Every structure is written in structure tokens, then in C-alpha cells.
Amino acid sequence: MTNFAIELNGISKSFGPVQANKDIDLAVEAGTIHGIVGENGAGKSTLMSILYGFYVPDEGSINVFGEPLEFNSSQKAIEAGIGMVHQHFMLGEPFSVLENIILGAEGNFLLGGAMSKAREALLQLSERYGLSVDPDAIVGTLPVGVQQRVEILKALYRGAKVLILDEPTGVLTPQEADALFDILRALKEQGTTILLITHKLQEIMNVTDSVSVIRRGEMVGHRETAQTSPEELAELMVGRKVLLEVDKAPAQPKEVALSVKGLDYTDERGIQRLSNVSFDVRAGEILGVAGVSGNGQAYLLEVLSGMHAASGGSITVNGSALATTPDLVRSQSIGHVPEDRQHMGLVTAFPAWESGILGFQASALYCNRGAMKTGFIKETMGTLMEKFDVRPPNPLLATAKFSGGNQQKIVLAREIDKAPDILLVGQPTRGVDIGAIEFIHRQIIAMRDAGAAILLVSVELEEVLSLSDRVVAMFDGFCSPDRITAETDERSLGLLMAGEFERTTSTGMAA
Amino acid sequence: MSQSRELHPIINYGVVPLLQLVLAFAVAGLLIVLIGQNPVQAVQLYVTDVLLSPVGIGQSIYYATTLMFTGMAVALAFHAGLFNIGGEGQGLVGGIAMTGIALLMMGHFTGDVSMLMPGFLAVPILFLFAALGGAAWAAIPGYLQAYRGSHLVITTIMFNAIAFSLVLFLLTGWFQNPETPGDPKSPLFPESWWLWKLGDLYQYQLIGLEAQYQEFKDAGLKVKDIKAQHAEFWDQRAMARSMKNSAANVSFLFALLLAVGFWFFVWRTKWGYAIRAVGFNQTAARYGGVNVPRTMVMTVCISGALAGLATTNIILGNGSDSEHVLRETGLVGLGFVGIAVALMGRNHPFGIVLAALLFGSLFQWGEVIQLKGQFIRPKLDIDKEIVVALQGLVVLFTGALYLMVVWAVQWFANRVLGGWGFVKEEIGEERA
Numbered sequence: 056m057t058n059f060a061i062e063l064n065g066i067s068k069s070f071g072p073v074q075a076n077k078d079i080d081l082a083v084e085a086g087t088i089h090g091i092v093g094e095n096g097a098g099k100s101t102l103m104s105i106l107y108g109f110y111v112p113d114e115g116s117i118n119v120f121g122e123p124l125e126f127n128s129s130q131k132a133i134e135a136g137i138g139m140v141h142q143h144f145m146l147g148e149p150f151s152v153l154e155n156i157i158l159g160a161e162g163n164f165l166l167g168g169a170m171s172k173a174r175e176a177l178l179q180l181s182e183r184y185g186l187s188v189d190p191d192a193i194v195g196t197l198p199v200g201v202q203q204r205v206e207i208l209k210a211l212y213r214g215a216k217v218l219i220l221d222e223p224t225g226v227l228t229p230q231e232a233d234a235l236f237d238i239l240r241a242l243k244e245q246g247t248t249i250l251l252i253t254h255k256l257q258e259i260m261n262v263t264d265s266v267s268v269i270r271r272g273e274m275v276g277h278r279e280t281a282q283t284s285p286e287e288l289a290e291l292m293v294g295r296k297v298l299l300e301v302d303k304a305p306a307q308p309k310e311v312a313l314s315v316k317g318l319d320y321t322d323e324r325g326i327q328r329l330s331n332v333s334f335d336v337r338a339g340e341i342l343g344v345a346g347v348s349g350n351g352q353a354y355l356l357e358v359l360s361g362m363h364a365a366s367g368g369s370i371t372v373n374g375s376a377l378a379t380t381p382d383l384v385r386s387q388s389i390g391h392v393p394e395d396r397q398h399m400g401l402v403t404a405f406p407a408w409e410s411g412i413l414g415f416q417a418s419a420l421y422c423n424r425g426a427m428k429t430g431f432i433k434e435t436m437g438t439l440m441e442k443f444d445v446r447p448p449n450p451l452l453a454t455a456k457f458s459g460g461n462q463q464k465i466v467l468a469r470e471i472d473k474a475p476d477i478l479l480v481g482q483p484t485r486g487v488d489i490g491a492i493e494f495i496h497r498q499i500i501a502m503r504d505a506g507a508a509i510l511l512v513s514v515e516l517e518e519v520l521s522l523s524d525r526v527v528a529m530f531d532g533f534c535s536p537d538r539i540t541a542e543t544d545e546r547s548l549g550l551l552m553a554g555e556f557e558r559t560t561s562t563g564m565a566a
Numbered sequence: 567m568s569q570s571r572e573l574h575p576i577i578n579y580g581v582v583p584l585l586q587l588v589l590a591f592a593v594a595g596l597l598i599v600l601i602g603q604n605p606v607q608a609v610q611l612y613v614t615d616v617l618l619s620p621v622g623i624g625q626s627i628y629y630a631t632t633l634m635f636t637g638m639a640v641a642l643a644f645h646a647g648l649f650n651i652g653g654e655g656q657g658l659v660g661g662i663a664m665t666g667i668a669l670l671m672m673g674h675f676t677g678d679v680s681m682l683m684p685g686f687l688a689v690p691i692l693f694l695f696a697a698l699g700g701a702a703w704a705a706i707p708g709y710l711q712a713y714r715g716s717h718l719v720i721t722t723i724m725f726n727a728i729a730f731s732l733v734l735f736l737l738t739g740w741f742q743n744p745e746t747p748g749d750p751k752s753p754l755f756p757e758s759w760w761l762w763k764l765g766d767l768y769q770y771q772l773i774g775l776e777a778q779y780q781e782f783k784d785a786g787l788k789v790k791d792i793k794a795q796h797a798e799f800w801d802q803r804a805m806a807r808s809m810k811n812s813a814a815n816v817s818f819l820f821a822l823l824l825a826v827g828f829w830f831f832v833w834r835t836k837w838g839y840a841i842r843a844v845g846f847n848q849t850a851a852r853y854g855g856v857n858v859p860r861t862m863v864m865t866v867c868i869s870g871a872l873a874g875l876a877t878t879n880i881i882l883g884n885g886s887d888s889e890h891v892l893r894e895t896g897l898v899g900l901g902f903v904g905i906a907v908a909l910m911g912r913n914h915p916f917g918i919v920l921a922a923l924l925f926g927s928l929f930q931w932g933e934v935i936q937l938k939g940q941f942i943r944p945k946l947d948i949d950k951e952i953v954v955a956l957q958g959l960v961v962l963f964t965g966a967l968y969l970m971v972v973w974a975v976q977w978f979a980n981r982v983l984g985g986w987g988f989v990k991e992e993i994g995e996e997r998a
Contacts, residue, residue, distance in 0.1 A: 362852055382855025391853070399853045404846040409839065413854040416843075417836045425835045 059118070060085040060217050060248035061106070066115035068101055075101040076112070077272045083217075083265075085120070088239060088249040090259040090280070093269035094292055094488040099252050102269070103219055107139050108132040119217070138215025140206045142222040148195030152188050153177065156209050173212065180211050184241050199347070200231035207238065211247075218242065219250045224258060228347050229516060229549035236262045254489075256285040257517075268292055293490050303500045306524040308337035312373055312508035313359075313389075313477050317561045319367035320358050320532075328354040331561040332368070332534040334527055336508040338476070341499070343523025343540065344512040346552050351532040352512045353394055356481045359510070360384055360391040367561055373476060385414055390470035392463075394481030394512065400466040401454050408436040408450035411469050443468035444494060460491030467498055478502055481512045496522060516545055516552075530554035573975065579917070583910065583964065586971050587924075590959035597955060598948060607946050608935060615934040616927050620805070622934065624764055624812025628885045629900070630919075630926030631814075634821040635876035636897065636904025637922050638828050639700075639869045641913040643718075645832055646865040647845035652707060652722025653873040653901030655729035656700035658894075660874020661881060662733055663699025664692045665741055665752050665892040674753055675740070685758045692759065693878055700874020701867040703729060708866030712859035718866070733894045741892065752892035755881060763815040763884045768806040775803045813885045817878060824872075825915035841865050873901060886933070906957060910964040925960075928953050 063081040067074070075098045083089045093099045104110045106117060108129040117124040119135040146155050157173045177190050186204050194202060203223060210218055220239075224232040239249055239262055251263060259266050260280060268276045268291040276291045313336040320329035329351050336342045346352055357363045359370065361377065361384035370377040378384045385391075393399040401410040412421050412432055421432050433450050440448040445457070445464045454462060463483065470478065483499065484492045499522060503509050513519050519526055520540060528535040528551035535556040538548070550556075559565055573582070595605035616622040636653045643650035650656075671688060673679040683691075707721035737750035744753070778799065782792050793800050832838035840861050843851035848858050876897055881890060907925055911917030932953030939946035963971065979986060 360853070380855065380857070381853060385855060393853060398847065399849050402843050402846045402850045402854075405842070413843070413850065416839045416854065422836045425837065426830075427834055427836060427839065429834060 058085045059083060060120060061250070062118040063102070063106070064116045064118075066102065066105060066112045066117070068105060068110060068112045074272050076105070079115070079269070079274045081267055081274065083248060083250060085248050086243060086246050087264040088243055088251060088262055090251045090253065090263035090266040091269065092253060092256065092259055092266060092288060092292060094254065097269045097292070098272040099269055100221065103139070103221060103250070103252060106132065107137060107219065133213055136214060136216035137219065138210025138213060138217065139219045140203065140210060140221065140223060142225060144202050144206055146194050146202060146205060149193065151191050151193055152205050153190040155194055155205055156212050176212060177208065180208055184211070184238065184245060186238060199226045200234060203227070203235065204238070215247070217248045217250065219252070221252045222254070223251070224253070224255065225514070226348055228552045229545055230553060232258070256288050259288065260285060270294060289489055293488070301496050301500065301521040304504070306340040306503065308340040308524070309506070310338055311335045312338045313510065314371040315359070315368070317368035318358065318365055318370065319561050320354055320363060321366045322354070322363070328532050329358065330532045331559060334534060334537060336477070336510050338508045339503060339506050340525065341503050341509040341511050341523040342537070343519035343526040344510065344529055345516055345519045345526055345548055346514065346529035348514045350529045352481070352529050355529070356391065356394060356479050356512060359479055360389065381414070382417070388476040390473060390475035390478045392466050392470050392478070392480045392483060394485070396462050396466050401462060403453070403455035405454055406451050407440065407454050407457065407465055408433045410454040411436040411439065411450065411465055413469070415469070415473070439468045439472055440465070458488075459486040460488045463487050463495065464491065467495060471498060471502060474505070475507065477508045477510070479510050482514065483511070484513075484515065484518060516548060520545065520548070528552045533558040573972070573979065577975065577979070579912070582971055582975055585975065586963040586968070587960065589971070590956060590963045593959050594952065594956040598952065601948070603946060603948050604944070607942070607944075608948060611934050611938060611946070612931045615938060616930050620809045621811055622930055624809070624814040625886060625930045625933070626923065626927040627814035627818050628879070628883055628926070629929040630922040631818045631821050631883065632876045632879045632897065632900045633904060633907050633922035633925050634825060634919060635872050635879070636901050637907030637911060637918040638825065638915065639872035639876070640904045640908035641911065641918055642828070642832070642841075642872065643865060643869040644908060644913045645845045646841045646862055648711065648862060648866060649719050650704065650722055650866060650869045651719055651902070651905060652704060652725050652870070653876070653904050654897050654899070655722065655726035656703045656870040656873035657877045657897035657901050658729040658733050659703035660696040660700035661877040661892050661896060662736060663702070663874070664696040664877060664881070667695045668692060668755060668759070669741060669753065672753065672756065682756070688759050689761070689882065692882065693875060696874045696877050697871040698874070701871040704866045704870020704873070705863065708863040711866070712862035730894060733892070733896065737892065737894055743891065750894055751889070755890045759882060760884060760890060761815040761817050761879070761882045763813060765810045765812040765884070768809040768812070772803070772806040772810055775799070775806055779803060813883065813888070815879070815883050817883055822919065825919055828915040873904070876900065903957060906961040906965070909961060925957065928956060
């Protein structure tokens, strides 16, 4: 008989009329790495939250190492040996590694004893799994990859025998991700069971032993990784054949539309966010900006869209200087699909028709002497939503009620419909389902072919490589020299993303 | 995963507030029992002397008018995500501005009365100055919030105190009524400037009716003969006599118009769009080309103007306690009650009108309980402050415990009614 670390039997959970998990069975063999894939909103997170004791399922039972697990108590889940590494780290940044590790497991109210005990245990763990971390380093100063290691150590310190990792590579460079996978393999060697939640099929193929696919709250398939392919998994996730490659003709670049030279930006707290960034984007081409999240890409987009004023350098748009406010920038025919649609690109409390004119609310198209042309806007928005395949195409529905992909399509519809000369796009497919990704990519390519200059910022390396004609990488606010996408690969781009290029500040100092 | 927890609008906007009110009344009733009085009697008075009496209705509408202004003032700021609790101060300064221009026209400062204008010219000017004064007083905290990050709640409440000192300074000096030294109030506003009230209509009618009555008397008819032979006339006279004191005035119609304007401004103009965008999400508003600080200042100014306008009803209106002078009491607390009105009206003008009428009638109830309670048998010995307690309870149940009622209704709809009463929601499909 096989030894199962985790057994889920007939788990169902609904929120109101929404069925998040429907009769889910899952058995994970002890000492293996098991992947769970599914689109956003498919129910992966709900399932793991049930396993970790955040939610009580409506039906079903869970066994951990053969023992039934009591629901609704993370404490019980931890005692049963389940550890979770969240997508967003739960670490106290001003604390040392050691302090973070004992947080919540201090033992008694004088810290001293627990600290020295934990130090010993931590050293043992580090040795055993090859997870080297300085116990006295301040967490906030550590690179993201190491912070993640601290999270893993934290779970192991609490005696985790089953480790759940939720989208662990979203914040890592390819090299860091590889290092993580080495750690996971080492953990497996030592008998730890790992549940890897991800939407990146390549990771599943690289590191897992078996994989389960969730679609719309239902388990649609279990596969041995060795006996499946990314194409099959994608088809299982979406429920139909999916084109993973982007189909595009070679670019026809024309004159320079957007020229950035020596751009510096220091934020209101005095932190230098952009250093000496220079690049050109030509009409009819896509310039990709690769980089791990948080290396200045967000600031680059915000400066280029007029939300922040540059501290130095020059930005030229079709020969004239960039305007200083978002509405003036918009009138220079620059469209902006922001990285964070929920906090910037849309007002989620507005109905779709109101979100669909954000930025154009005062334009003569939608507004007559201050009064909005409500009827006309609703009608236009309905048509536009049909055209961009927003589901449901109902302009009266609150923006928050649309799924991530459909919200993104509302933003894209709004920006692309105005046919801007220059389009700034940030993370066009973050949190978007595979099916919608295809559609969004096609729209961006169509914009390019219609002669727009496109600046594409994405942390998905695959996306940057498949969409852009030229590519730069950002690291710590610096921008690498450009490469022709067709002549580069993931590996060499990964080096640029890790800062392996010559960085000089605008004053000529080496960084 | 999106969740549909949304109740049907009729339940959400009808049943839920009604339940909240019932709860507030029930607890207030309990309070009345606790002080050894009969709550049934109190409710009886509410029905007979507030809801069913012309004077009671008129007086309720009069209070409601003030509350509509202050309620809308609070609500507008809410839409920009701002909490303007400076209605009292803005009302006072609105009153100062209005009294200043009034005294100028009346020749209080110079003795020159050549600028004294008839009501139809003067009243619009007084309204304008009341609005400007309120706006100006709100502008400073608004600026400090938008550009300096000082919290509006703190600054507006401090500005209330400053306005109070300012008005006392003026009322004991430049604005002092020379006939009443020692009593800090302004000179009386000319009667031709007082707002037309509903009672005026009956007042004029009554002149004819009283003349007719005198004719009957002169013809040697006894009162009971007149009653018997001219029933229609008698009823008409009785009605006119009771209505001539109704305090509801033309300002109520103005407030209603303003409520419609409020709706149009907030939901149908680019300015309202900007205000709501700022209120929901400042980052998105900035992305959308909205000048966030400027919008904030503008919103707080309009909010202050609305609070300033509330003063017109206090000074130029005709409540039972109207003195037609500027007093340091200003909006007599109605600026603060405006917060409750906005809260209960869910920041929508329609809700605000209803909530203002409710709160207005509660004020009148308090008056009735205090004045009439002494004369009914058994004696009802309740202070009118019971209304303040009731208002507090209404705020508690509609504001602080709002979700408690909503959850209870949701639970009831889910468990007892089997999911009836929820909106059938369309949820964005997960795939393209």
C-alpha cells in the first residue's frame, strides 16, 4: 500500500452561489513533489486554504499521514506537519532571520532560551537541507530569493513534513528559481513532501513527480509528470486546445516615437528608483523590458505616463518633450495599460462603463460642457466590450465583478480603442487566464502591426521573449543595453536581469 | 472567487434601514421605560402632534430643510473619501458672511440705509454670501488636507472652535445689536427678507376669513350657529388658523432642487466622476488625469458652501424658535446631525431627503414631548434630550452596527428563506 502524505476526499466549498471547489479528490504520495496547476480563480488557493485551516469545507475530509485533520485551525494543520510558503512573504522585515523563524513559536515569554535553541536548530536545518542563511542578517536587507529560503526554514522549524508553496517563482530571476528547485529536490531527498502551486507549466515539467489540474473548481486530471506535456496540461486547464506560441510577423520599425535619455527618478522619500535609463522605441516595434518585479519597472511606467516627474534626463515623444500630467500625456497620444489594473487602471467600485472611460472622462467624446454623455458612453462601452470579448459584455456591472482577465480586457479595450501612437503596457497578462492571454497578446501584436510604438514591461520572461522585437532588462533602477530578441535567450537575459551589465549613473559613476 | 452576498436593492435600501430604525426606537422605548415613563404615550404624541398635525409637519419640514443642507454637505465630502465634520463652523462663518453683507445693506456700520433692498433682491445675495462664507471656511482645512496631509477631521473640528470664538467676537463688537447690550446677537433682519413660509399663504387667506367671521358675528350669529350653518367656512378657518404658524418655507423647495442638482453633479458630470474616483481610489484617479489635491479642495469647498447655506434657514426661516438674528449657537447642532443624516441616507440625495425628514420630525417630537408632556394625563415627564439619545441610537444602528443588521438579514435570507432576497449576479466568465 502506498503511503500518502495528504489525502483530500470529496472536498467542496462554495461562497454564496459560487462553487470554488467541487468534490475534489487528491492524494499526494509522501516524499514526492506534486504540482497543482489551474487558471486564476480555478480554486487552487481555496483548496490550499482549506488544507491549511483557513476555511472550513462544506463537505469532504482530509487525512494527513493517515490521520484525519481537524478543520478551521491553522494550529492543527501546523501540528499535523503542514507548512505553507505564501506568495507574498509573511516576514517581519526589520527583524533578523532568527527572530523571524521563532516568531509565533517563541516558547515562553523570555526570548533568550528560545533564541539559542532556535539558533542550534536552524544551523542543523541549514546543514541538513543545504539552505545556507546567516541567522543574524536583517530580513529586509536580504535578496528575495534568500527571504524565500527563510520562509521555507520557518516552516521546517515548525516541523513541516508537507510544504505548500504558492506561486513561489513569481518574484525570482530564472537563476534564483533554479536555486529554489535545487532546494526543493534536496528537501524531497530528505523525505519532505512538497505541493507546488503554479501556473507556469515549464516549472511543473522541470521539478514535479506528478501533477493535478484544477479547472473551475473541479479536479480534471492527475498525471505522472514524465507522461504528460505542457500542451496536454494547458488543454486540461483551459478545456480546449491552446496556442502557447505567439504567432507574429517580423517587425517593420519606422522612426523613433519614444526616446528616453539618461532618465533619473528619485521618489518623494528620496530613494533613487531610476538611474540613467536610456532607450528608444520605434513606431511599429515592441520593446520588451524584462526584470524581476521591483527593479524600477513600475516607476518607469509611472514617469513615462506623467504620474511622476522625472528628476533628470529627457523623454522625447514624437520630437517634443513629454508632458507633465497624466491627462496632458494622454493627449500626446500615449496610452498606458498600468501594471496594477485593480489599484490604478480601474476604479473597481465603478460600473464597467465608468471604468471604461477612466482618463477620458473629460474628453469631448464623452463629455459635453461638463455633463457626461451617459447614454452614449454605455452604448459605446457595450459595443467595445463585445469587440474585446469581455465577459459578460455588460457595461452596467460593477468593475470588481469581472474576473482578472476580463478586467484587463476592459483596460486594454479603453487604451487600444483610442489608437495611441505609443502604448505603455505593464504586466499585460498578470493574473490573466491562459485563454485570455492568447487574446491579449494578439491585440498587442495587432497594435504593433498598425504602427504603434509599444513598450512592454513584464516579469514573465517567456512573455517578453515571445512578444518583443528588442529587449532590455532592468536591475535596481538601471536599464541594460538592448538585445535583439531573436538573437538572445532566457539564460543571457537572466544574467542581465541579475544586474550583469555595466551600470553607470547619470553623473558617470560606476554603480 | 467573487462571492454574491449582495441583497436585492429593495431589501438593502428599504427593509434594512427600516429594521435599523425599529431597533433604535425599541431601545429608546426601553430607555423611557427605565426612567419610569410610558413609551406608548410618547409614541402617541409622535403620531398625533408631529405626524398628523399641520404645525408639527411644518416644523418637521423646517428642521429637515436645515438637515438636508448639512446632510448633503457631509455626503459630498464622503464621495471624495473625506469626512467633513466642520459643518457647524462652516455654518457659523456662512452666517457671519451673510450677516456682514446684511448689516452693510441695513446701514448698521454706516447709518446709510440707501442700500436696503427688497427681499427678492436681498435674499439671493444673502444666500450667496452664506455659501461663500461656508466655502471659504472649509477651504483652509481642505487645502491643509490635500497639500499638507493634515487630517480633515482634526482641522475641521478645530475650525469649529475657531468659528465659535470668531462669531462671539463679532457679536460682542461690530455685529452687536445696539439695542441689546450684553446679549450677544446681531440686529434683527428686516421682515421683508424672511423666507416665504407655507403659513404665509394661510395668513393672507385668514385675513379674509376673519373678516367674514366678524360679519357673521355682527349679524348676531353665535359660534355654534356659525359651526352648524357654515360648516365649510368653519373648517376652512380652523385649517387656516392652525396652518398660519407652519414653519415650512420656500427654502425647502430650494433644498429639494439642490438635492436633484447634487445627484446630477455627482453622478452625471465629469466633476462628480472625478470626485468619486478620488473617493474610491486616488491612484486610479491620478492615473485617470484627475488632479487629486485640487479635486479635494474643490469638494470640501462645495461641501462647506452647503453647510453655509444651512444658516439661511436658521436666520431667515421661521421655526418656532427663529429669532431672525445671528447667534453664536449657529446651526444649533444640526451641522453635526447632518453626519447622521448623510450616514443614514447612504450619501444619496434621495436617502438624505428621507433621513432629514425623519430627523426633523424627531426634533419636533422632542419639542412636543417637553412642552405638551406636562399637560397630558398621566403626565409624561421626559426631557426633550431623549431625542438626542434616539438620534444616537439611530446613528449606532445605521452606522456602527450597520453590518450587524445586514448580516442578520443575510443570514435570515440564506437560512430561513433559502437564498431568496439576494441579487442573482452575473459573474465574469473565467475564460475568453
